[in-house]
Amino acid sequence: MLSDCLLNNFRITSQIGSGAYGLVFHVVEIMTNREYAVKTVFKSSSMDEFYNKNGLNNNSQVARTTLLQTQLYHFFKSFQKKLFLPSVDLDSILQLTENELNRLPHYREIAFQLKVQSHENIVKIHQVLESSIATFIVMDYYDRDLFTSIVDHKHFINDGVLIKKVFLQLCSALDHCHRLGIYHCDIKPENVLLDRNDNAYLCDFGLSTKSKYLAPNVCVGSSYYMAPERILYCLNTTTNGIHVDECCSSLPTDTGDIWSLGIILINLTCIRNPWLKAHQKDDNTFHHFANNNHVLKKILPISDDLFTVLAKILQLNPYTRIDMKTLMSEVSSLTSFTKEGPLSQVPILSDEVCMTNIIRNENLYFEEMPHLAVDQEQNQEQPQEQEEVEPESDIPSTYNSDGSMEKYDYTNNNNNNTFLSSSMDSTPYQSDIDDIGASKDCKFQQDTLRNRLLCLQMNISTLTDGPNEKWLPDY
Numbered sequence: 001m002l003s004d005c006l007l008n009n010f011r012i013t014s015q016i017g018s019g020a021y022g023l024v025f026h027v028v029e030i031m032t033n034r035e036y037a038v039k040t041v042f043k044s045s046s047m048d049e050f051y052n053k054n055g056l057n058n059n060s061q062v063a064r065t066t067l068l069q070t071q072l073y074h075f076f077k078s079f080q081k082k083l084f085l086p087s088v089d090l091d092s093i094l095q096l097t098e099n100e101l102n103r104l105p106h107y108r109e110i111a112f113q114l115k116v117q118s119h120e121n122i123v124k125i126h127q128v129l130e131s132s133i134a135t136f137i138v139m140d141y142y143d144r145d146l147f148t149s150i151v152d153h154k155h156f157i158n159d160g161v162l163i164k165k166v167f168l169q170l171c172s173a174l175d176h177c178h179r180l181g182i183y184h185c186d187i188k189p190e191n192v193l194l195d196r197n198d199n200a201y202l203c204d205f206g207l208s209t210k211s212k213y214l215a216p217n218v219c220v221g222s223s224y225y226m227a228p229e230r231i232l233y234c235l236n237t238t239t240n241g242i243h244v245d246e247c248c249s250s251l252p253t254d255t256g257d258i259w260s261l262g263i264i265l266i267n268l269t270c271i272r273n274p275w276l277k278a279h280q281k282d283d284n285t286f287h288h289f290a291n292n293n294h295v296l297k298k299i300l301p302i303s304d305d306l307f308t309v310l311a312k313i314l315q316l317n318p319y320t321r322i323d324m325k326t327l328m329s330e331v332s333s334l335t336s337f338t339k340e341g342p343l344s345q346v347p348i349l350s351d352e353v354c355m356t357n358i359i360r361n362e363n364l365y366f367e368e369m370p371h372l373a374v375d376q377e378q379n380q381e382q383p384q385e386q387e388e389v390e391p392e393s394d395i396p397s398t399y400n401s402d403g404s405m406e407k408y409d410y411t412n413n414n415n416n417n418t419f420l421s422s423s424m425d426s427t428p429y430q431s432d433i434d435d436i437g438a439s440k441d442c443k444f445q446q447d448t449l450r451n452r453l454l455c456l457q458m459n460i461s462t463l464t465d466g467p468n469e470k471w472l473p474d475y
């Protein structure tokens with residue numbers, strides 16, 4: 001609809017994304033033919049005015065997207081499809097105070113991204129253009145996101161080194177953000193873009209925060225990837241050895257991002273999500289996991305090696321989760337991701353490879369990881385001795401379904417077999433989180449079809465093959 005509109009020196013060619021607050025376009029710079037992405041963030045005042053004028057409500061995502069497109073189209077049309085907008089000085093955005101950001105909430109995302117974008121693996125903002133109805137953010141363009149690459153292109157199924165590369169780059173980018181006091185809070189494959197050489201770039205800082213701590217149950221992020229303390233905080237103090245008083249009023253934000261990385265590691269290696277949300281009451285798989293984390297080995301084709309790392313990431317207690325540095329070191333050193341198939345043997349990445357090929361920002365801490373410089377041959381012959389712990393008897397091991405795939409739910413029948421049933425539920429959440437006392441109400445965001453696909457994938461293979469025999473039909 002907006003194709004061939006001009007925005008300063010950029011020609012809009014197509015829409016490439018839409019989110020809760022705006023639209024993303026592919027554009028080409030007229031003089032250089034260089035491609036960029038332009039994210040259009042609508043001002044809430046202009047949207048409210050538009051909704052009121054047209055007697056509309058803005059609850060449905062599809063309706064929202066259509067309205068945003070229509071509003072933008074009329075805006076361009078009123079200027080003969082050629083908009084010439086002033087650009088905002090990027091340094092001045094970085095100087096905005098907390099009070100100013102409160103008055104200009106859509107600039108918070110821009111300010112946070114500008115603050116961290118010096119890292120090689122973070123999408124760069126080049127210009128910010130201001131209009132009466134929306135702000136246009138001109139960024140580097142990448143034609144694939146990690147979700148499409150994992151699910152549609154099956155790009156990672158044979159390549160353990162590639163998995164390590166993308167994962168470690170993502171860790172490195174996130175670590176950089178954390179060191180600068182920015183917590184992303186929406187780590188998911190859709191928010192990681194890939195270039196032609198499979199380098200990863202973190203984007204979408206729309207939910208990021210500077211709050212080092214958040215109150216428990218502040219829902220922020222997307223449900224599959226959200227840490228349990230963001231959904232339902234019910235840490236058992238006796239088993240985790242932490243006093244409720246000590247950790248109940250606020251919990252660290254950075255370890256929430258680490259949890260999401262764990263789910264991404266599962267996505268990359270298994271093309272599956274382990275559960276719909278880390279909610280002990282609403283999600284039976286997660287409930288089983290919370291009782292005994294070895295359930296992961298039942299429902300996923302993971303190796304003992306990978307299980308050991310995942311168990312350190314997916315700690316219910318945010319204080320005992322693995323730190324970024326150790327996580328990167330352990331993932332680099334993994335010798336297998338899965339029990340069978342092409343990912344059952346993966347090379348250890350040496351220090352040098354990590355420095356030169358993976359973590360392109362050499363100031364990061366890989367020089368502190370001397371043990372990574374191990375020969376590959378040496379690595380192959382060292383299967384880690386792992387104590388095999390049998391899952392408890394009520395852990396799901398067989399599955400059934402009523403055919404619809406939106407949501408899975410384990411229900412024990414009399415024979416203690418576990419059935420897979422489904423129900424409709426849209427799960428990603430967002431809430432305003434910029435201080436610890438922020439609202440605990442969850443605003444529900446429409447689930448994306450693409451995220452559902454990932455679950456669908458899991459259910460189909462689980463149904464057809466059973467989790468322990470053959471885990472991916474393609475293999």
Ligand SMILES: Nc1ncnc2c1ncn2[C@@H]1O[C@H](COP(=O)(O)OP(=O)(O)OP(=O)(O)O)[C@@H](O)[C@H]1O
Pocket residue numbers: 016017018019020021022023024037039123139140141142143145190191193203204205206
């Ligand atoms: N720089 C970019 N290059 C290519 N595609 C991009 C770029 N930035 C965003 N996109 C695409 O647009 C989609 C939406 O972008 P983004 O997540 O930033 O918007 P959003 O409004 O915050 O969305 P959501 O509400 O889903 O988080 C992304 O998932 C991605 O597919």
